[in-house]
Amino acid sequence: MIDKVYCADVTPEMEGKKVKLAGWVYRKREVGKKVFIVLRDSSGIVQVVFSKDLNEEVYREAKKVGIESSVIIEGTVKADPRAPTAAEVQGEKLQIIQNVDFFPITKDASDEFLLDVRHLHLRSPKVAAIMKVKGTLMQAAREWLLQDGWYEVFPPILVTGAVEGGATLFKLKYFDRYAYLSQSAQLYLEAAIFGLEKVWSLTPSFRAEKSRTRRHLTEFWHLELEAAWMDLWDIMKVEEELVSYMVQRTLELRKKEIELYRKDDIKTLKNAVPPFPRISYDEAIDILQSKGVNIEWGEDMGADEERVLTEEFESPFFVYGYPKHIKAFYMKEDPEDPRKVLAADMLAPEGYGEIIGGSQREDNYDKLVQRILEEGMDPKDYEWYLDLRKYGSVPHSGFGLGLERLVAWVLKLDHVRWATLFPRTPSRLYP
Numbered sequence: 001m002i003d004k005v006y007c008a009d010v011t012p013e014m015e016g017k018k019v020k021l022a023g024w025v026y027r028k029r030e031v032g033k034k035v036f037i038v039l040r041d042s043s044g045i046v047q048v049v050f051s052k053d054l055n056e057e058v059y060r061e062a063k064k065v066g067i068e069s070s071v072i073i074e075g076t077v078k079a080d081p082r083a084p085t086a087a088e089v090q091g092e093k094l095q096i097i098q099n100v101d102f103f104p105i106t107k108d109a110s111d112e113f114l115l116d117v118r119h120l121h122l123r124s125p126k127v128a129a130i131m132k133v134k135g136t137l138m139q140a141a142r143e144w145l146l147q148d149g150w151y152e153v154f155p156p157i158l159v160t161g162a163v164e165g166g167a168t169l170f171k172l173k174y175f176d177r178y179a180y181l182s183q184s185a186q187l188y189l190e191a192a193i194f195g196l197e198k199v200w201s202l203t204p205s206f207r208a209e210k211s212r213t214r215r216h217l218t219e220f221w222h223l224e225l226e227a228a229w230m231d232l233w234d235i236m237k238v239e240e241e242l243v244s245y246m247v248q249r250t251l252e253l254r255k256k257e258i259e260l261y262r263k264d265d266i267k268t269l270k271n272a273v274p275p276f277p278r279i280s281y282d283e284a285i286d287i288l289q290s291k292g293v294n295i296e297w298g299e300d301m302g303a304d305e306e307r308v309l310t311e312e313f314e315s316p317f318f319v320y321g322y323p324k325h326i327k328a329f330y331m332k333e334d335p336e337d338p339r340k341v342l343a344a345d346m347l348a349p350e351g352y353g354e355i356i357g358g359s360q361r362e363d364n365y366d367k368l369v370q371r372i373l374e375e376g377m378d379p380k381d382y383e384w385y386l387d388l389r390k391y392g393s394v395p396h397s398g399f400g401l402g403l404e405r406l407v408a409w410v411l412k413l414d415h416v417r418w419a420t421l422f423p424r425t426p427s428r429l430y431p
């Protein structure tokens with residue numbers, strides 16, 4: 001029985017061993033009386049050589065196959081330093097599962113075309129590497145959350161109210177009334193802490209953002225945590241410990257994939273260890289003004305301002321103490337400065353900016369009603385949420401991490417759309 005192995009398993013030390021491989025034709029060239037096929041599977045690639053002198057019938061089959069044909073190959077391993085992986089397989093059998101005459105993706109394909117055929121582009125090793133890194137970041141998050149005593153919960157996606165402002169809600173018909181797609185699981189996580197105290201969820205969040213920036217999607221994966229008894233400074237420590245573990249563990253498990261994108265430029269990733277630098281919003285404004293950015297105290301920092309700010313840091317860092325009027329209704333007013341709220345964003349360096357939004361929540365019933373009214377919303381729409389401030393209210397805090405934004409920074413991608421299987425933006429809903 002010949003062992004079926006993965007491409008990446010074929011090593012020079014296996015010289016002389018017979019192996020079976022299943023995969024897709026990634027590259028192909030003919031030299032003299034030989035056909036060189038680079039076979040691809042989920043592990044990587046390996047070169048397979050079909051020689052006319054060795055077996056003319058199989059050689060003729062090999063001449064037929066096109067790029068991305070699916071094949072099963074049997075052969076003998078041969079160490080060869082000239083091969084892409086220092087070992088190759090001398091092809092002895094070739095079963096063509098499906099031959100492909102023409103594969104539509106070519107080297108000069110535009111980004112828009114690659115997104116139009118995203119269902120075919122996912123198989124590219126560089127795209128598959130992004131998905132492996134994203135999966136490993138979440139594997140690491142789960143490891144950390146488990147060992148630190150957080151409970152995973154599964155909040156609803158069909159909801160009745162805004163968390164992050166009504167302007168970015170997707171509204172849909174729900175039988176005889178309307179519902180919205182969740183912008184954030186936060187409010188439901190806040191209900192869960194009265195029984196579980198420390199909860200987390202990974203859900204798709206939806207934002208009808210019209211802004212066409214390199215860091216906005218209309219659907220993104222949102223890792224959110226909520227904890228009873230924690231204040232802003234406590235939750236910031238949770239954020240930096242979690243993000244540090246995610247990044248260092250992924251550096252350990254996905255070094256090859258990260259190097260595909262960063263080569264050896266991984267200093268900022270290695271720097272992601274606690275404590276992350278912390279600056280106040282006031283200090284951030286001072287830095288921006290000193291660098292010639294036209295911004296006044298009280299204004300929000302957008303992607304451009306954050307990009308300039310990140311030039312000052314070589315690791316993720318926090319900005320805390322934002323003005324109340326530019327932040328969400330649920331954030332607790334700073335008792336030492338009523339102009340501000342107890343909120344903190346985590347910004348990634350190298351121009352990536354906000355990857356986490358978090359805050360301590362308003363736990364006082366009357367103050368929360370007042371904030372809802374100040375924001376022009378109707379407390380009736382938040383009756384259940386306000387109940388949480390009536391029956392054993394506690395200080396509590398939480399945050400949301402945009403997974404695609406974290407992946408974009410870790411791999412230095414030029415747009416968050418590359419960090420998700422099928423990106424959704426204002427102009428893209430297909431495939």
Ligand SMILES: NC(=O)C[C@H]([NH3+])C(=O)NS(=O)(=O)OC[C@H]1O[C@@H](n2cnc3c(N)ncnc32)[C@H](O)[C@@H]1O
Nearest residue numbers: 184186207216217220224355356357398399400402
């Ligand atoms: N549980 C919480 O406290 C989360 C809170 N309710 C919240 O949604 N905050 S946030 O709007 O800053 O979004 C959180 C993060 O979610 C990401 N995010 C937020 N909006 C987007 C869009 N449109 N595309 C991609 N990623 C996005 C980004 O990293 C933000 O820092």
Ligand SMILES: [Mg+2]
Nearest residue numbers: 345354356357
């Ligand atoms: Mg935010």
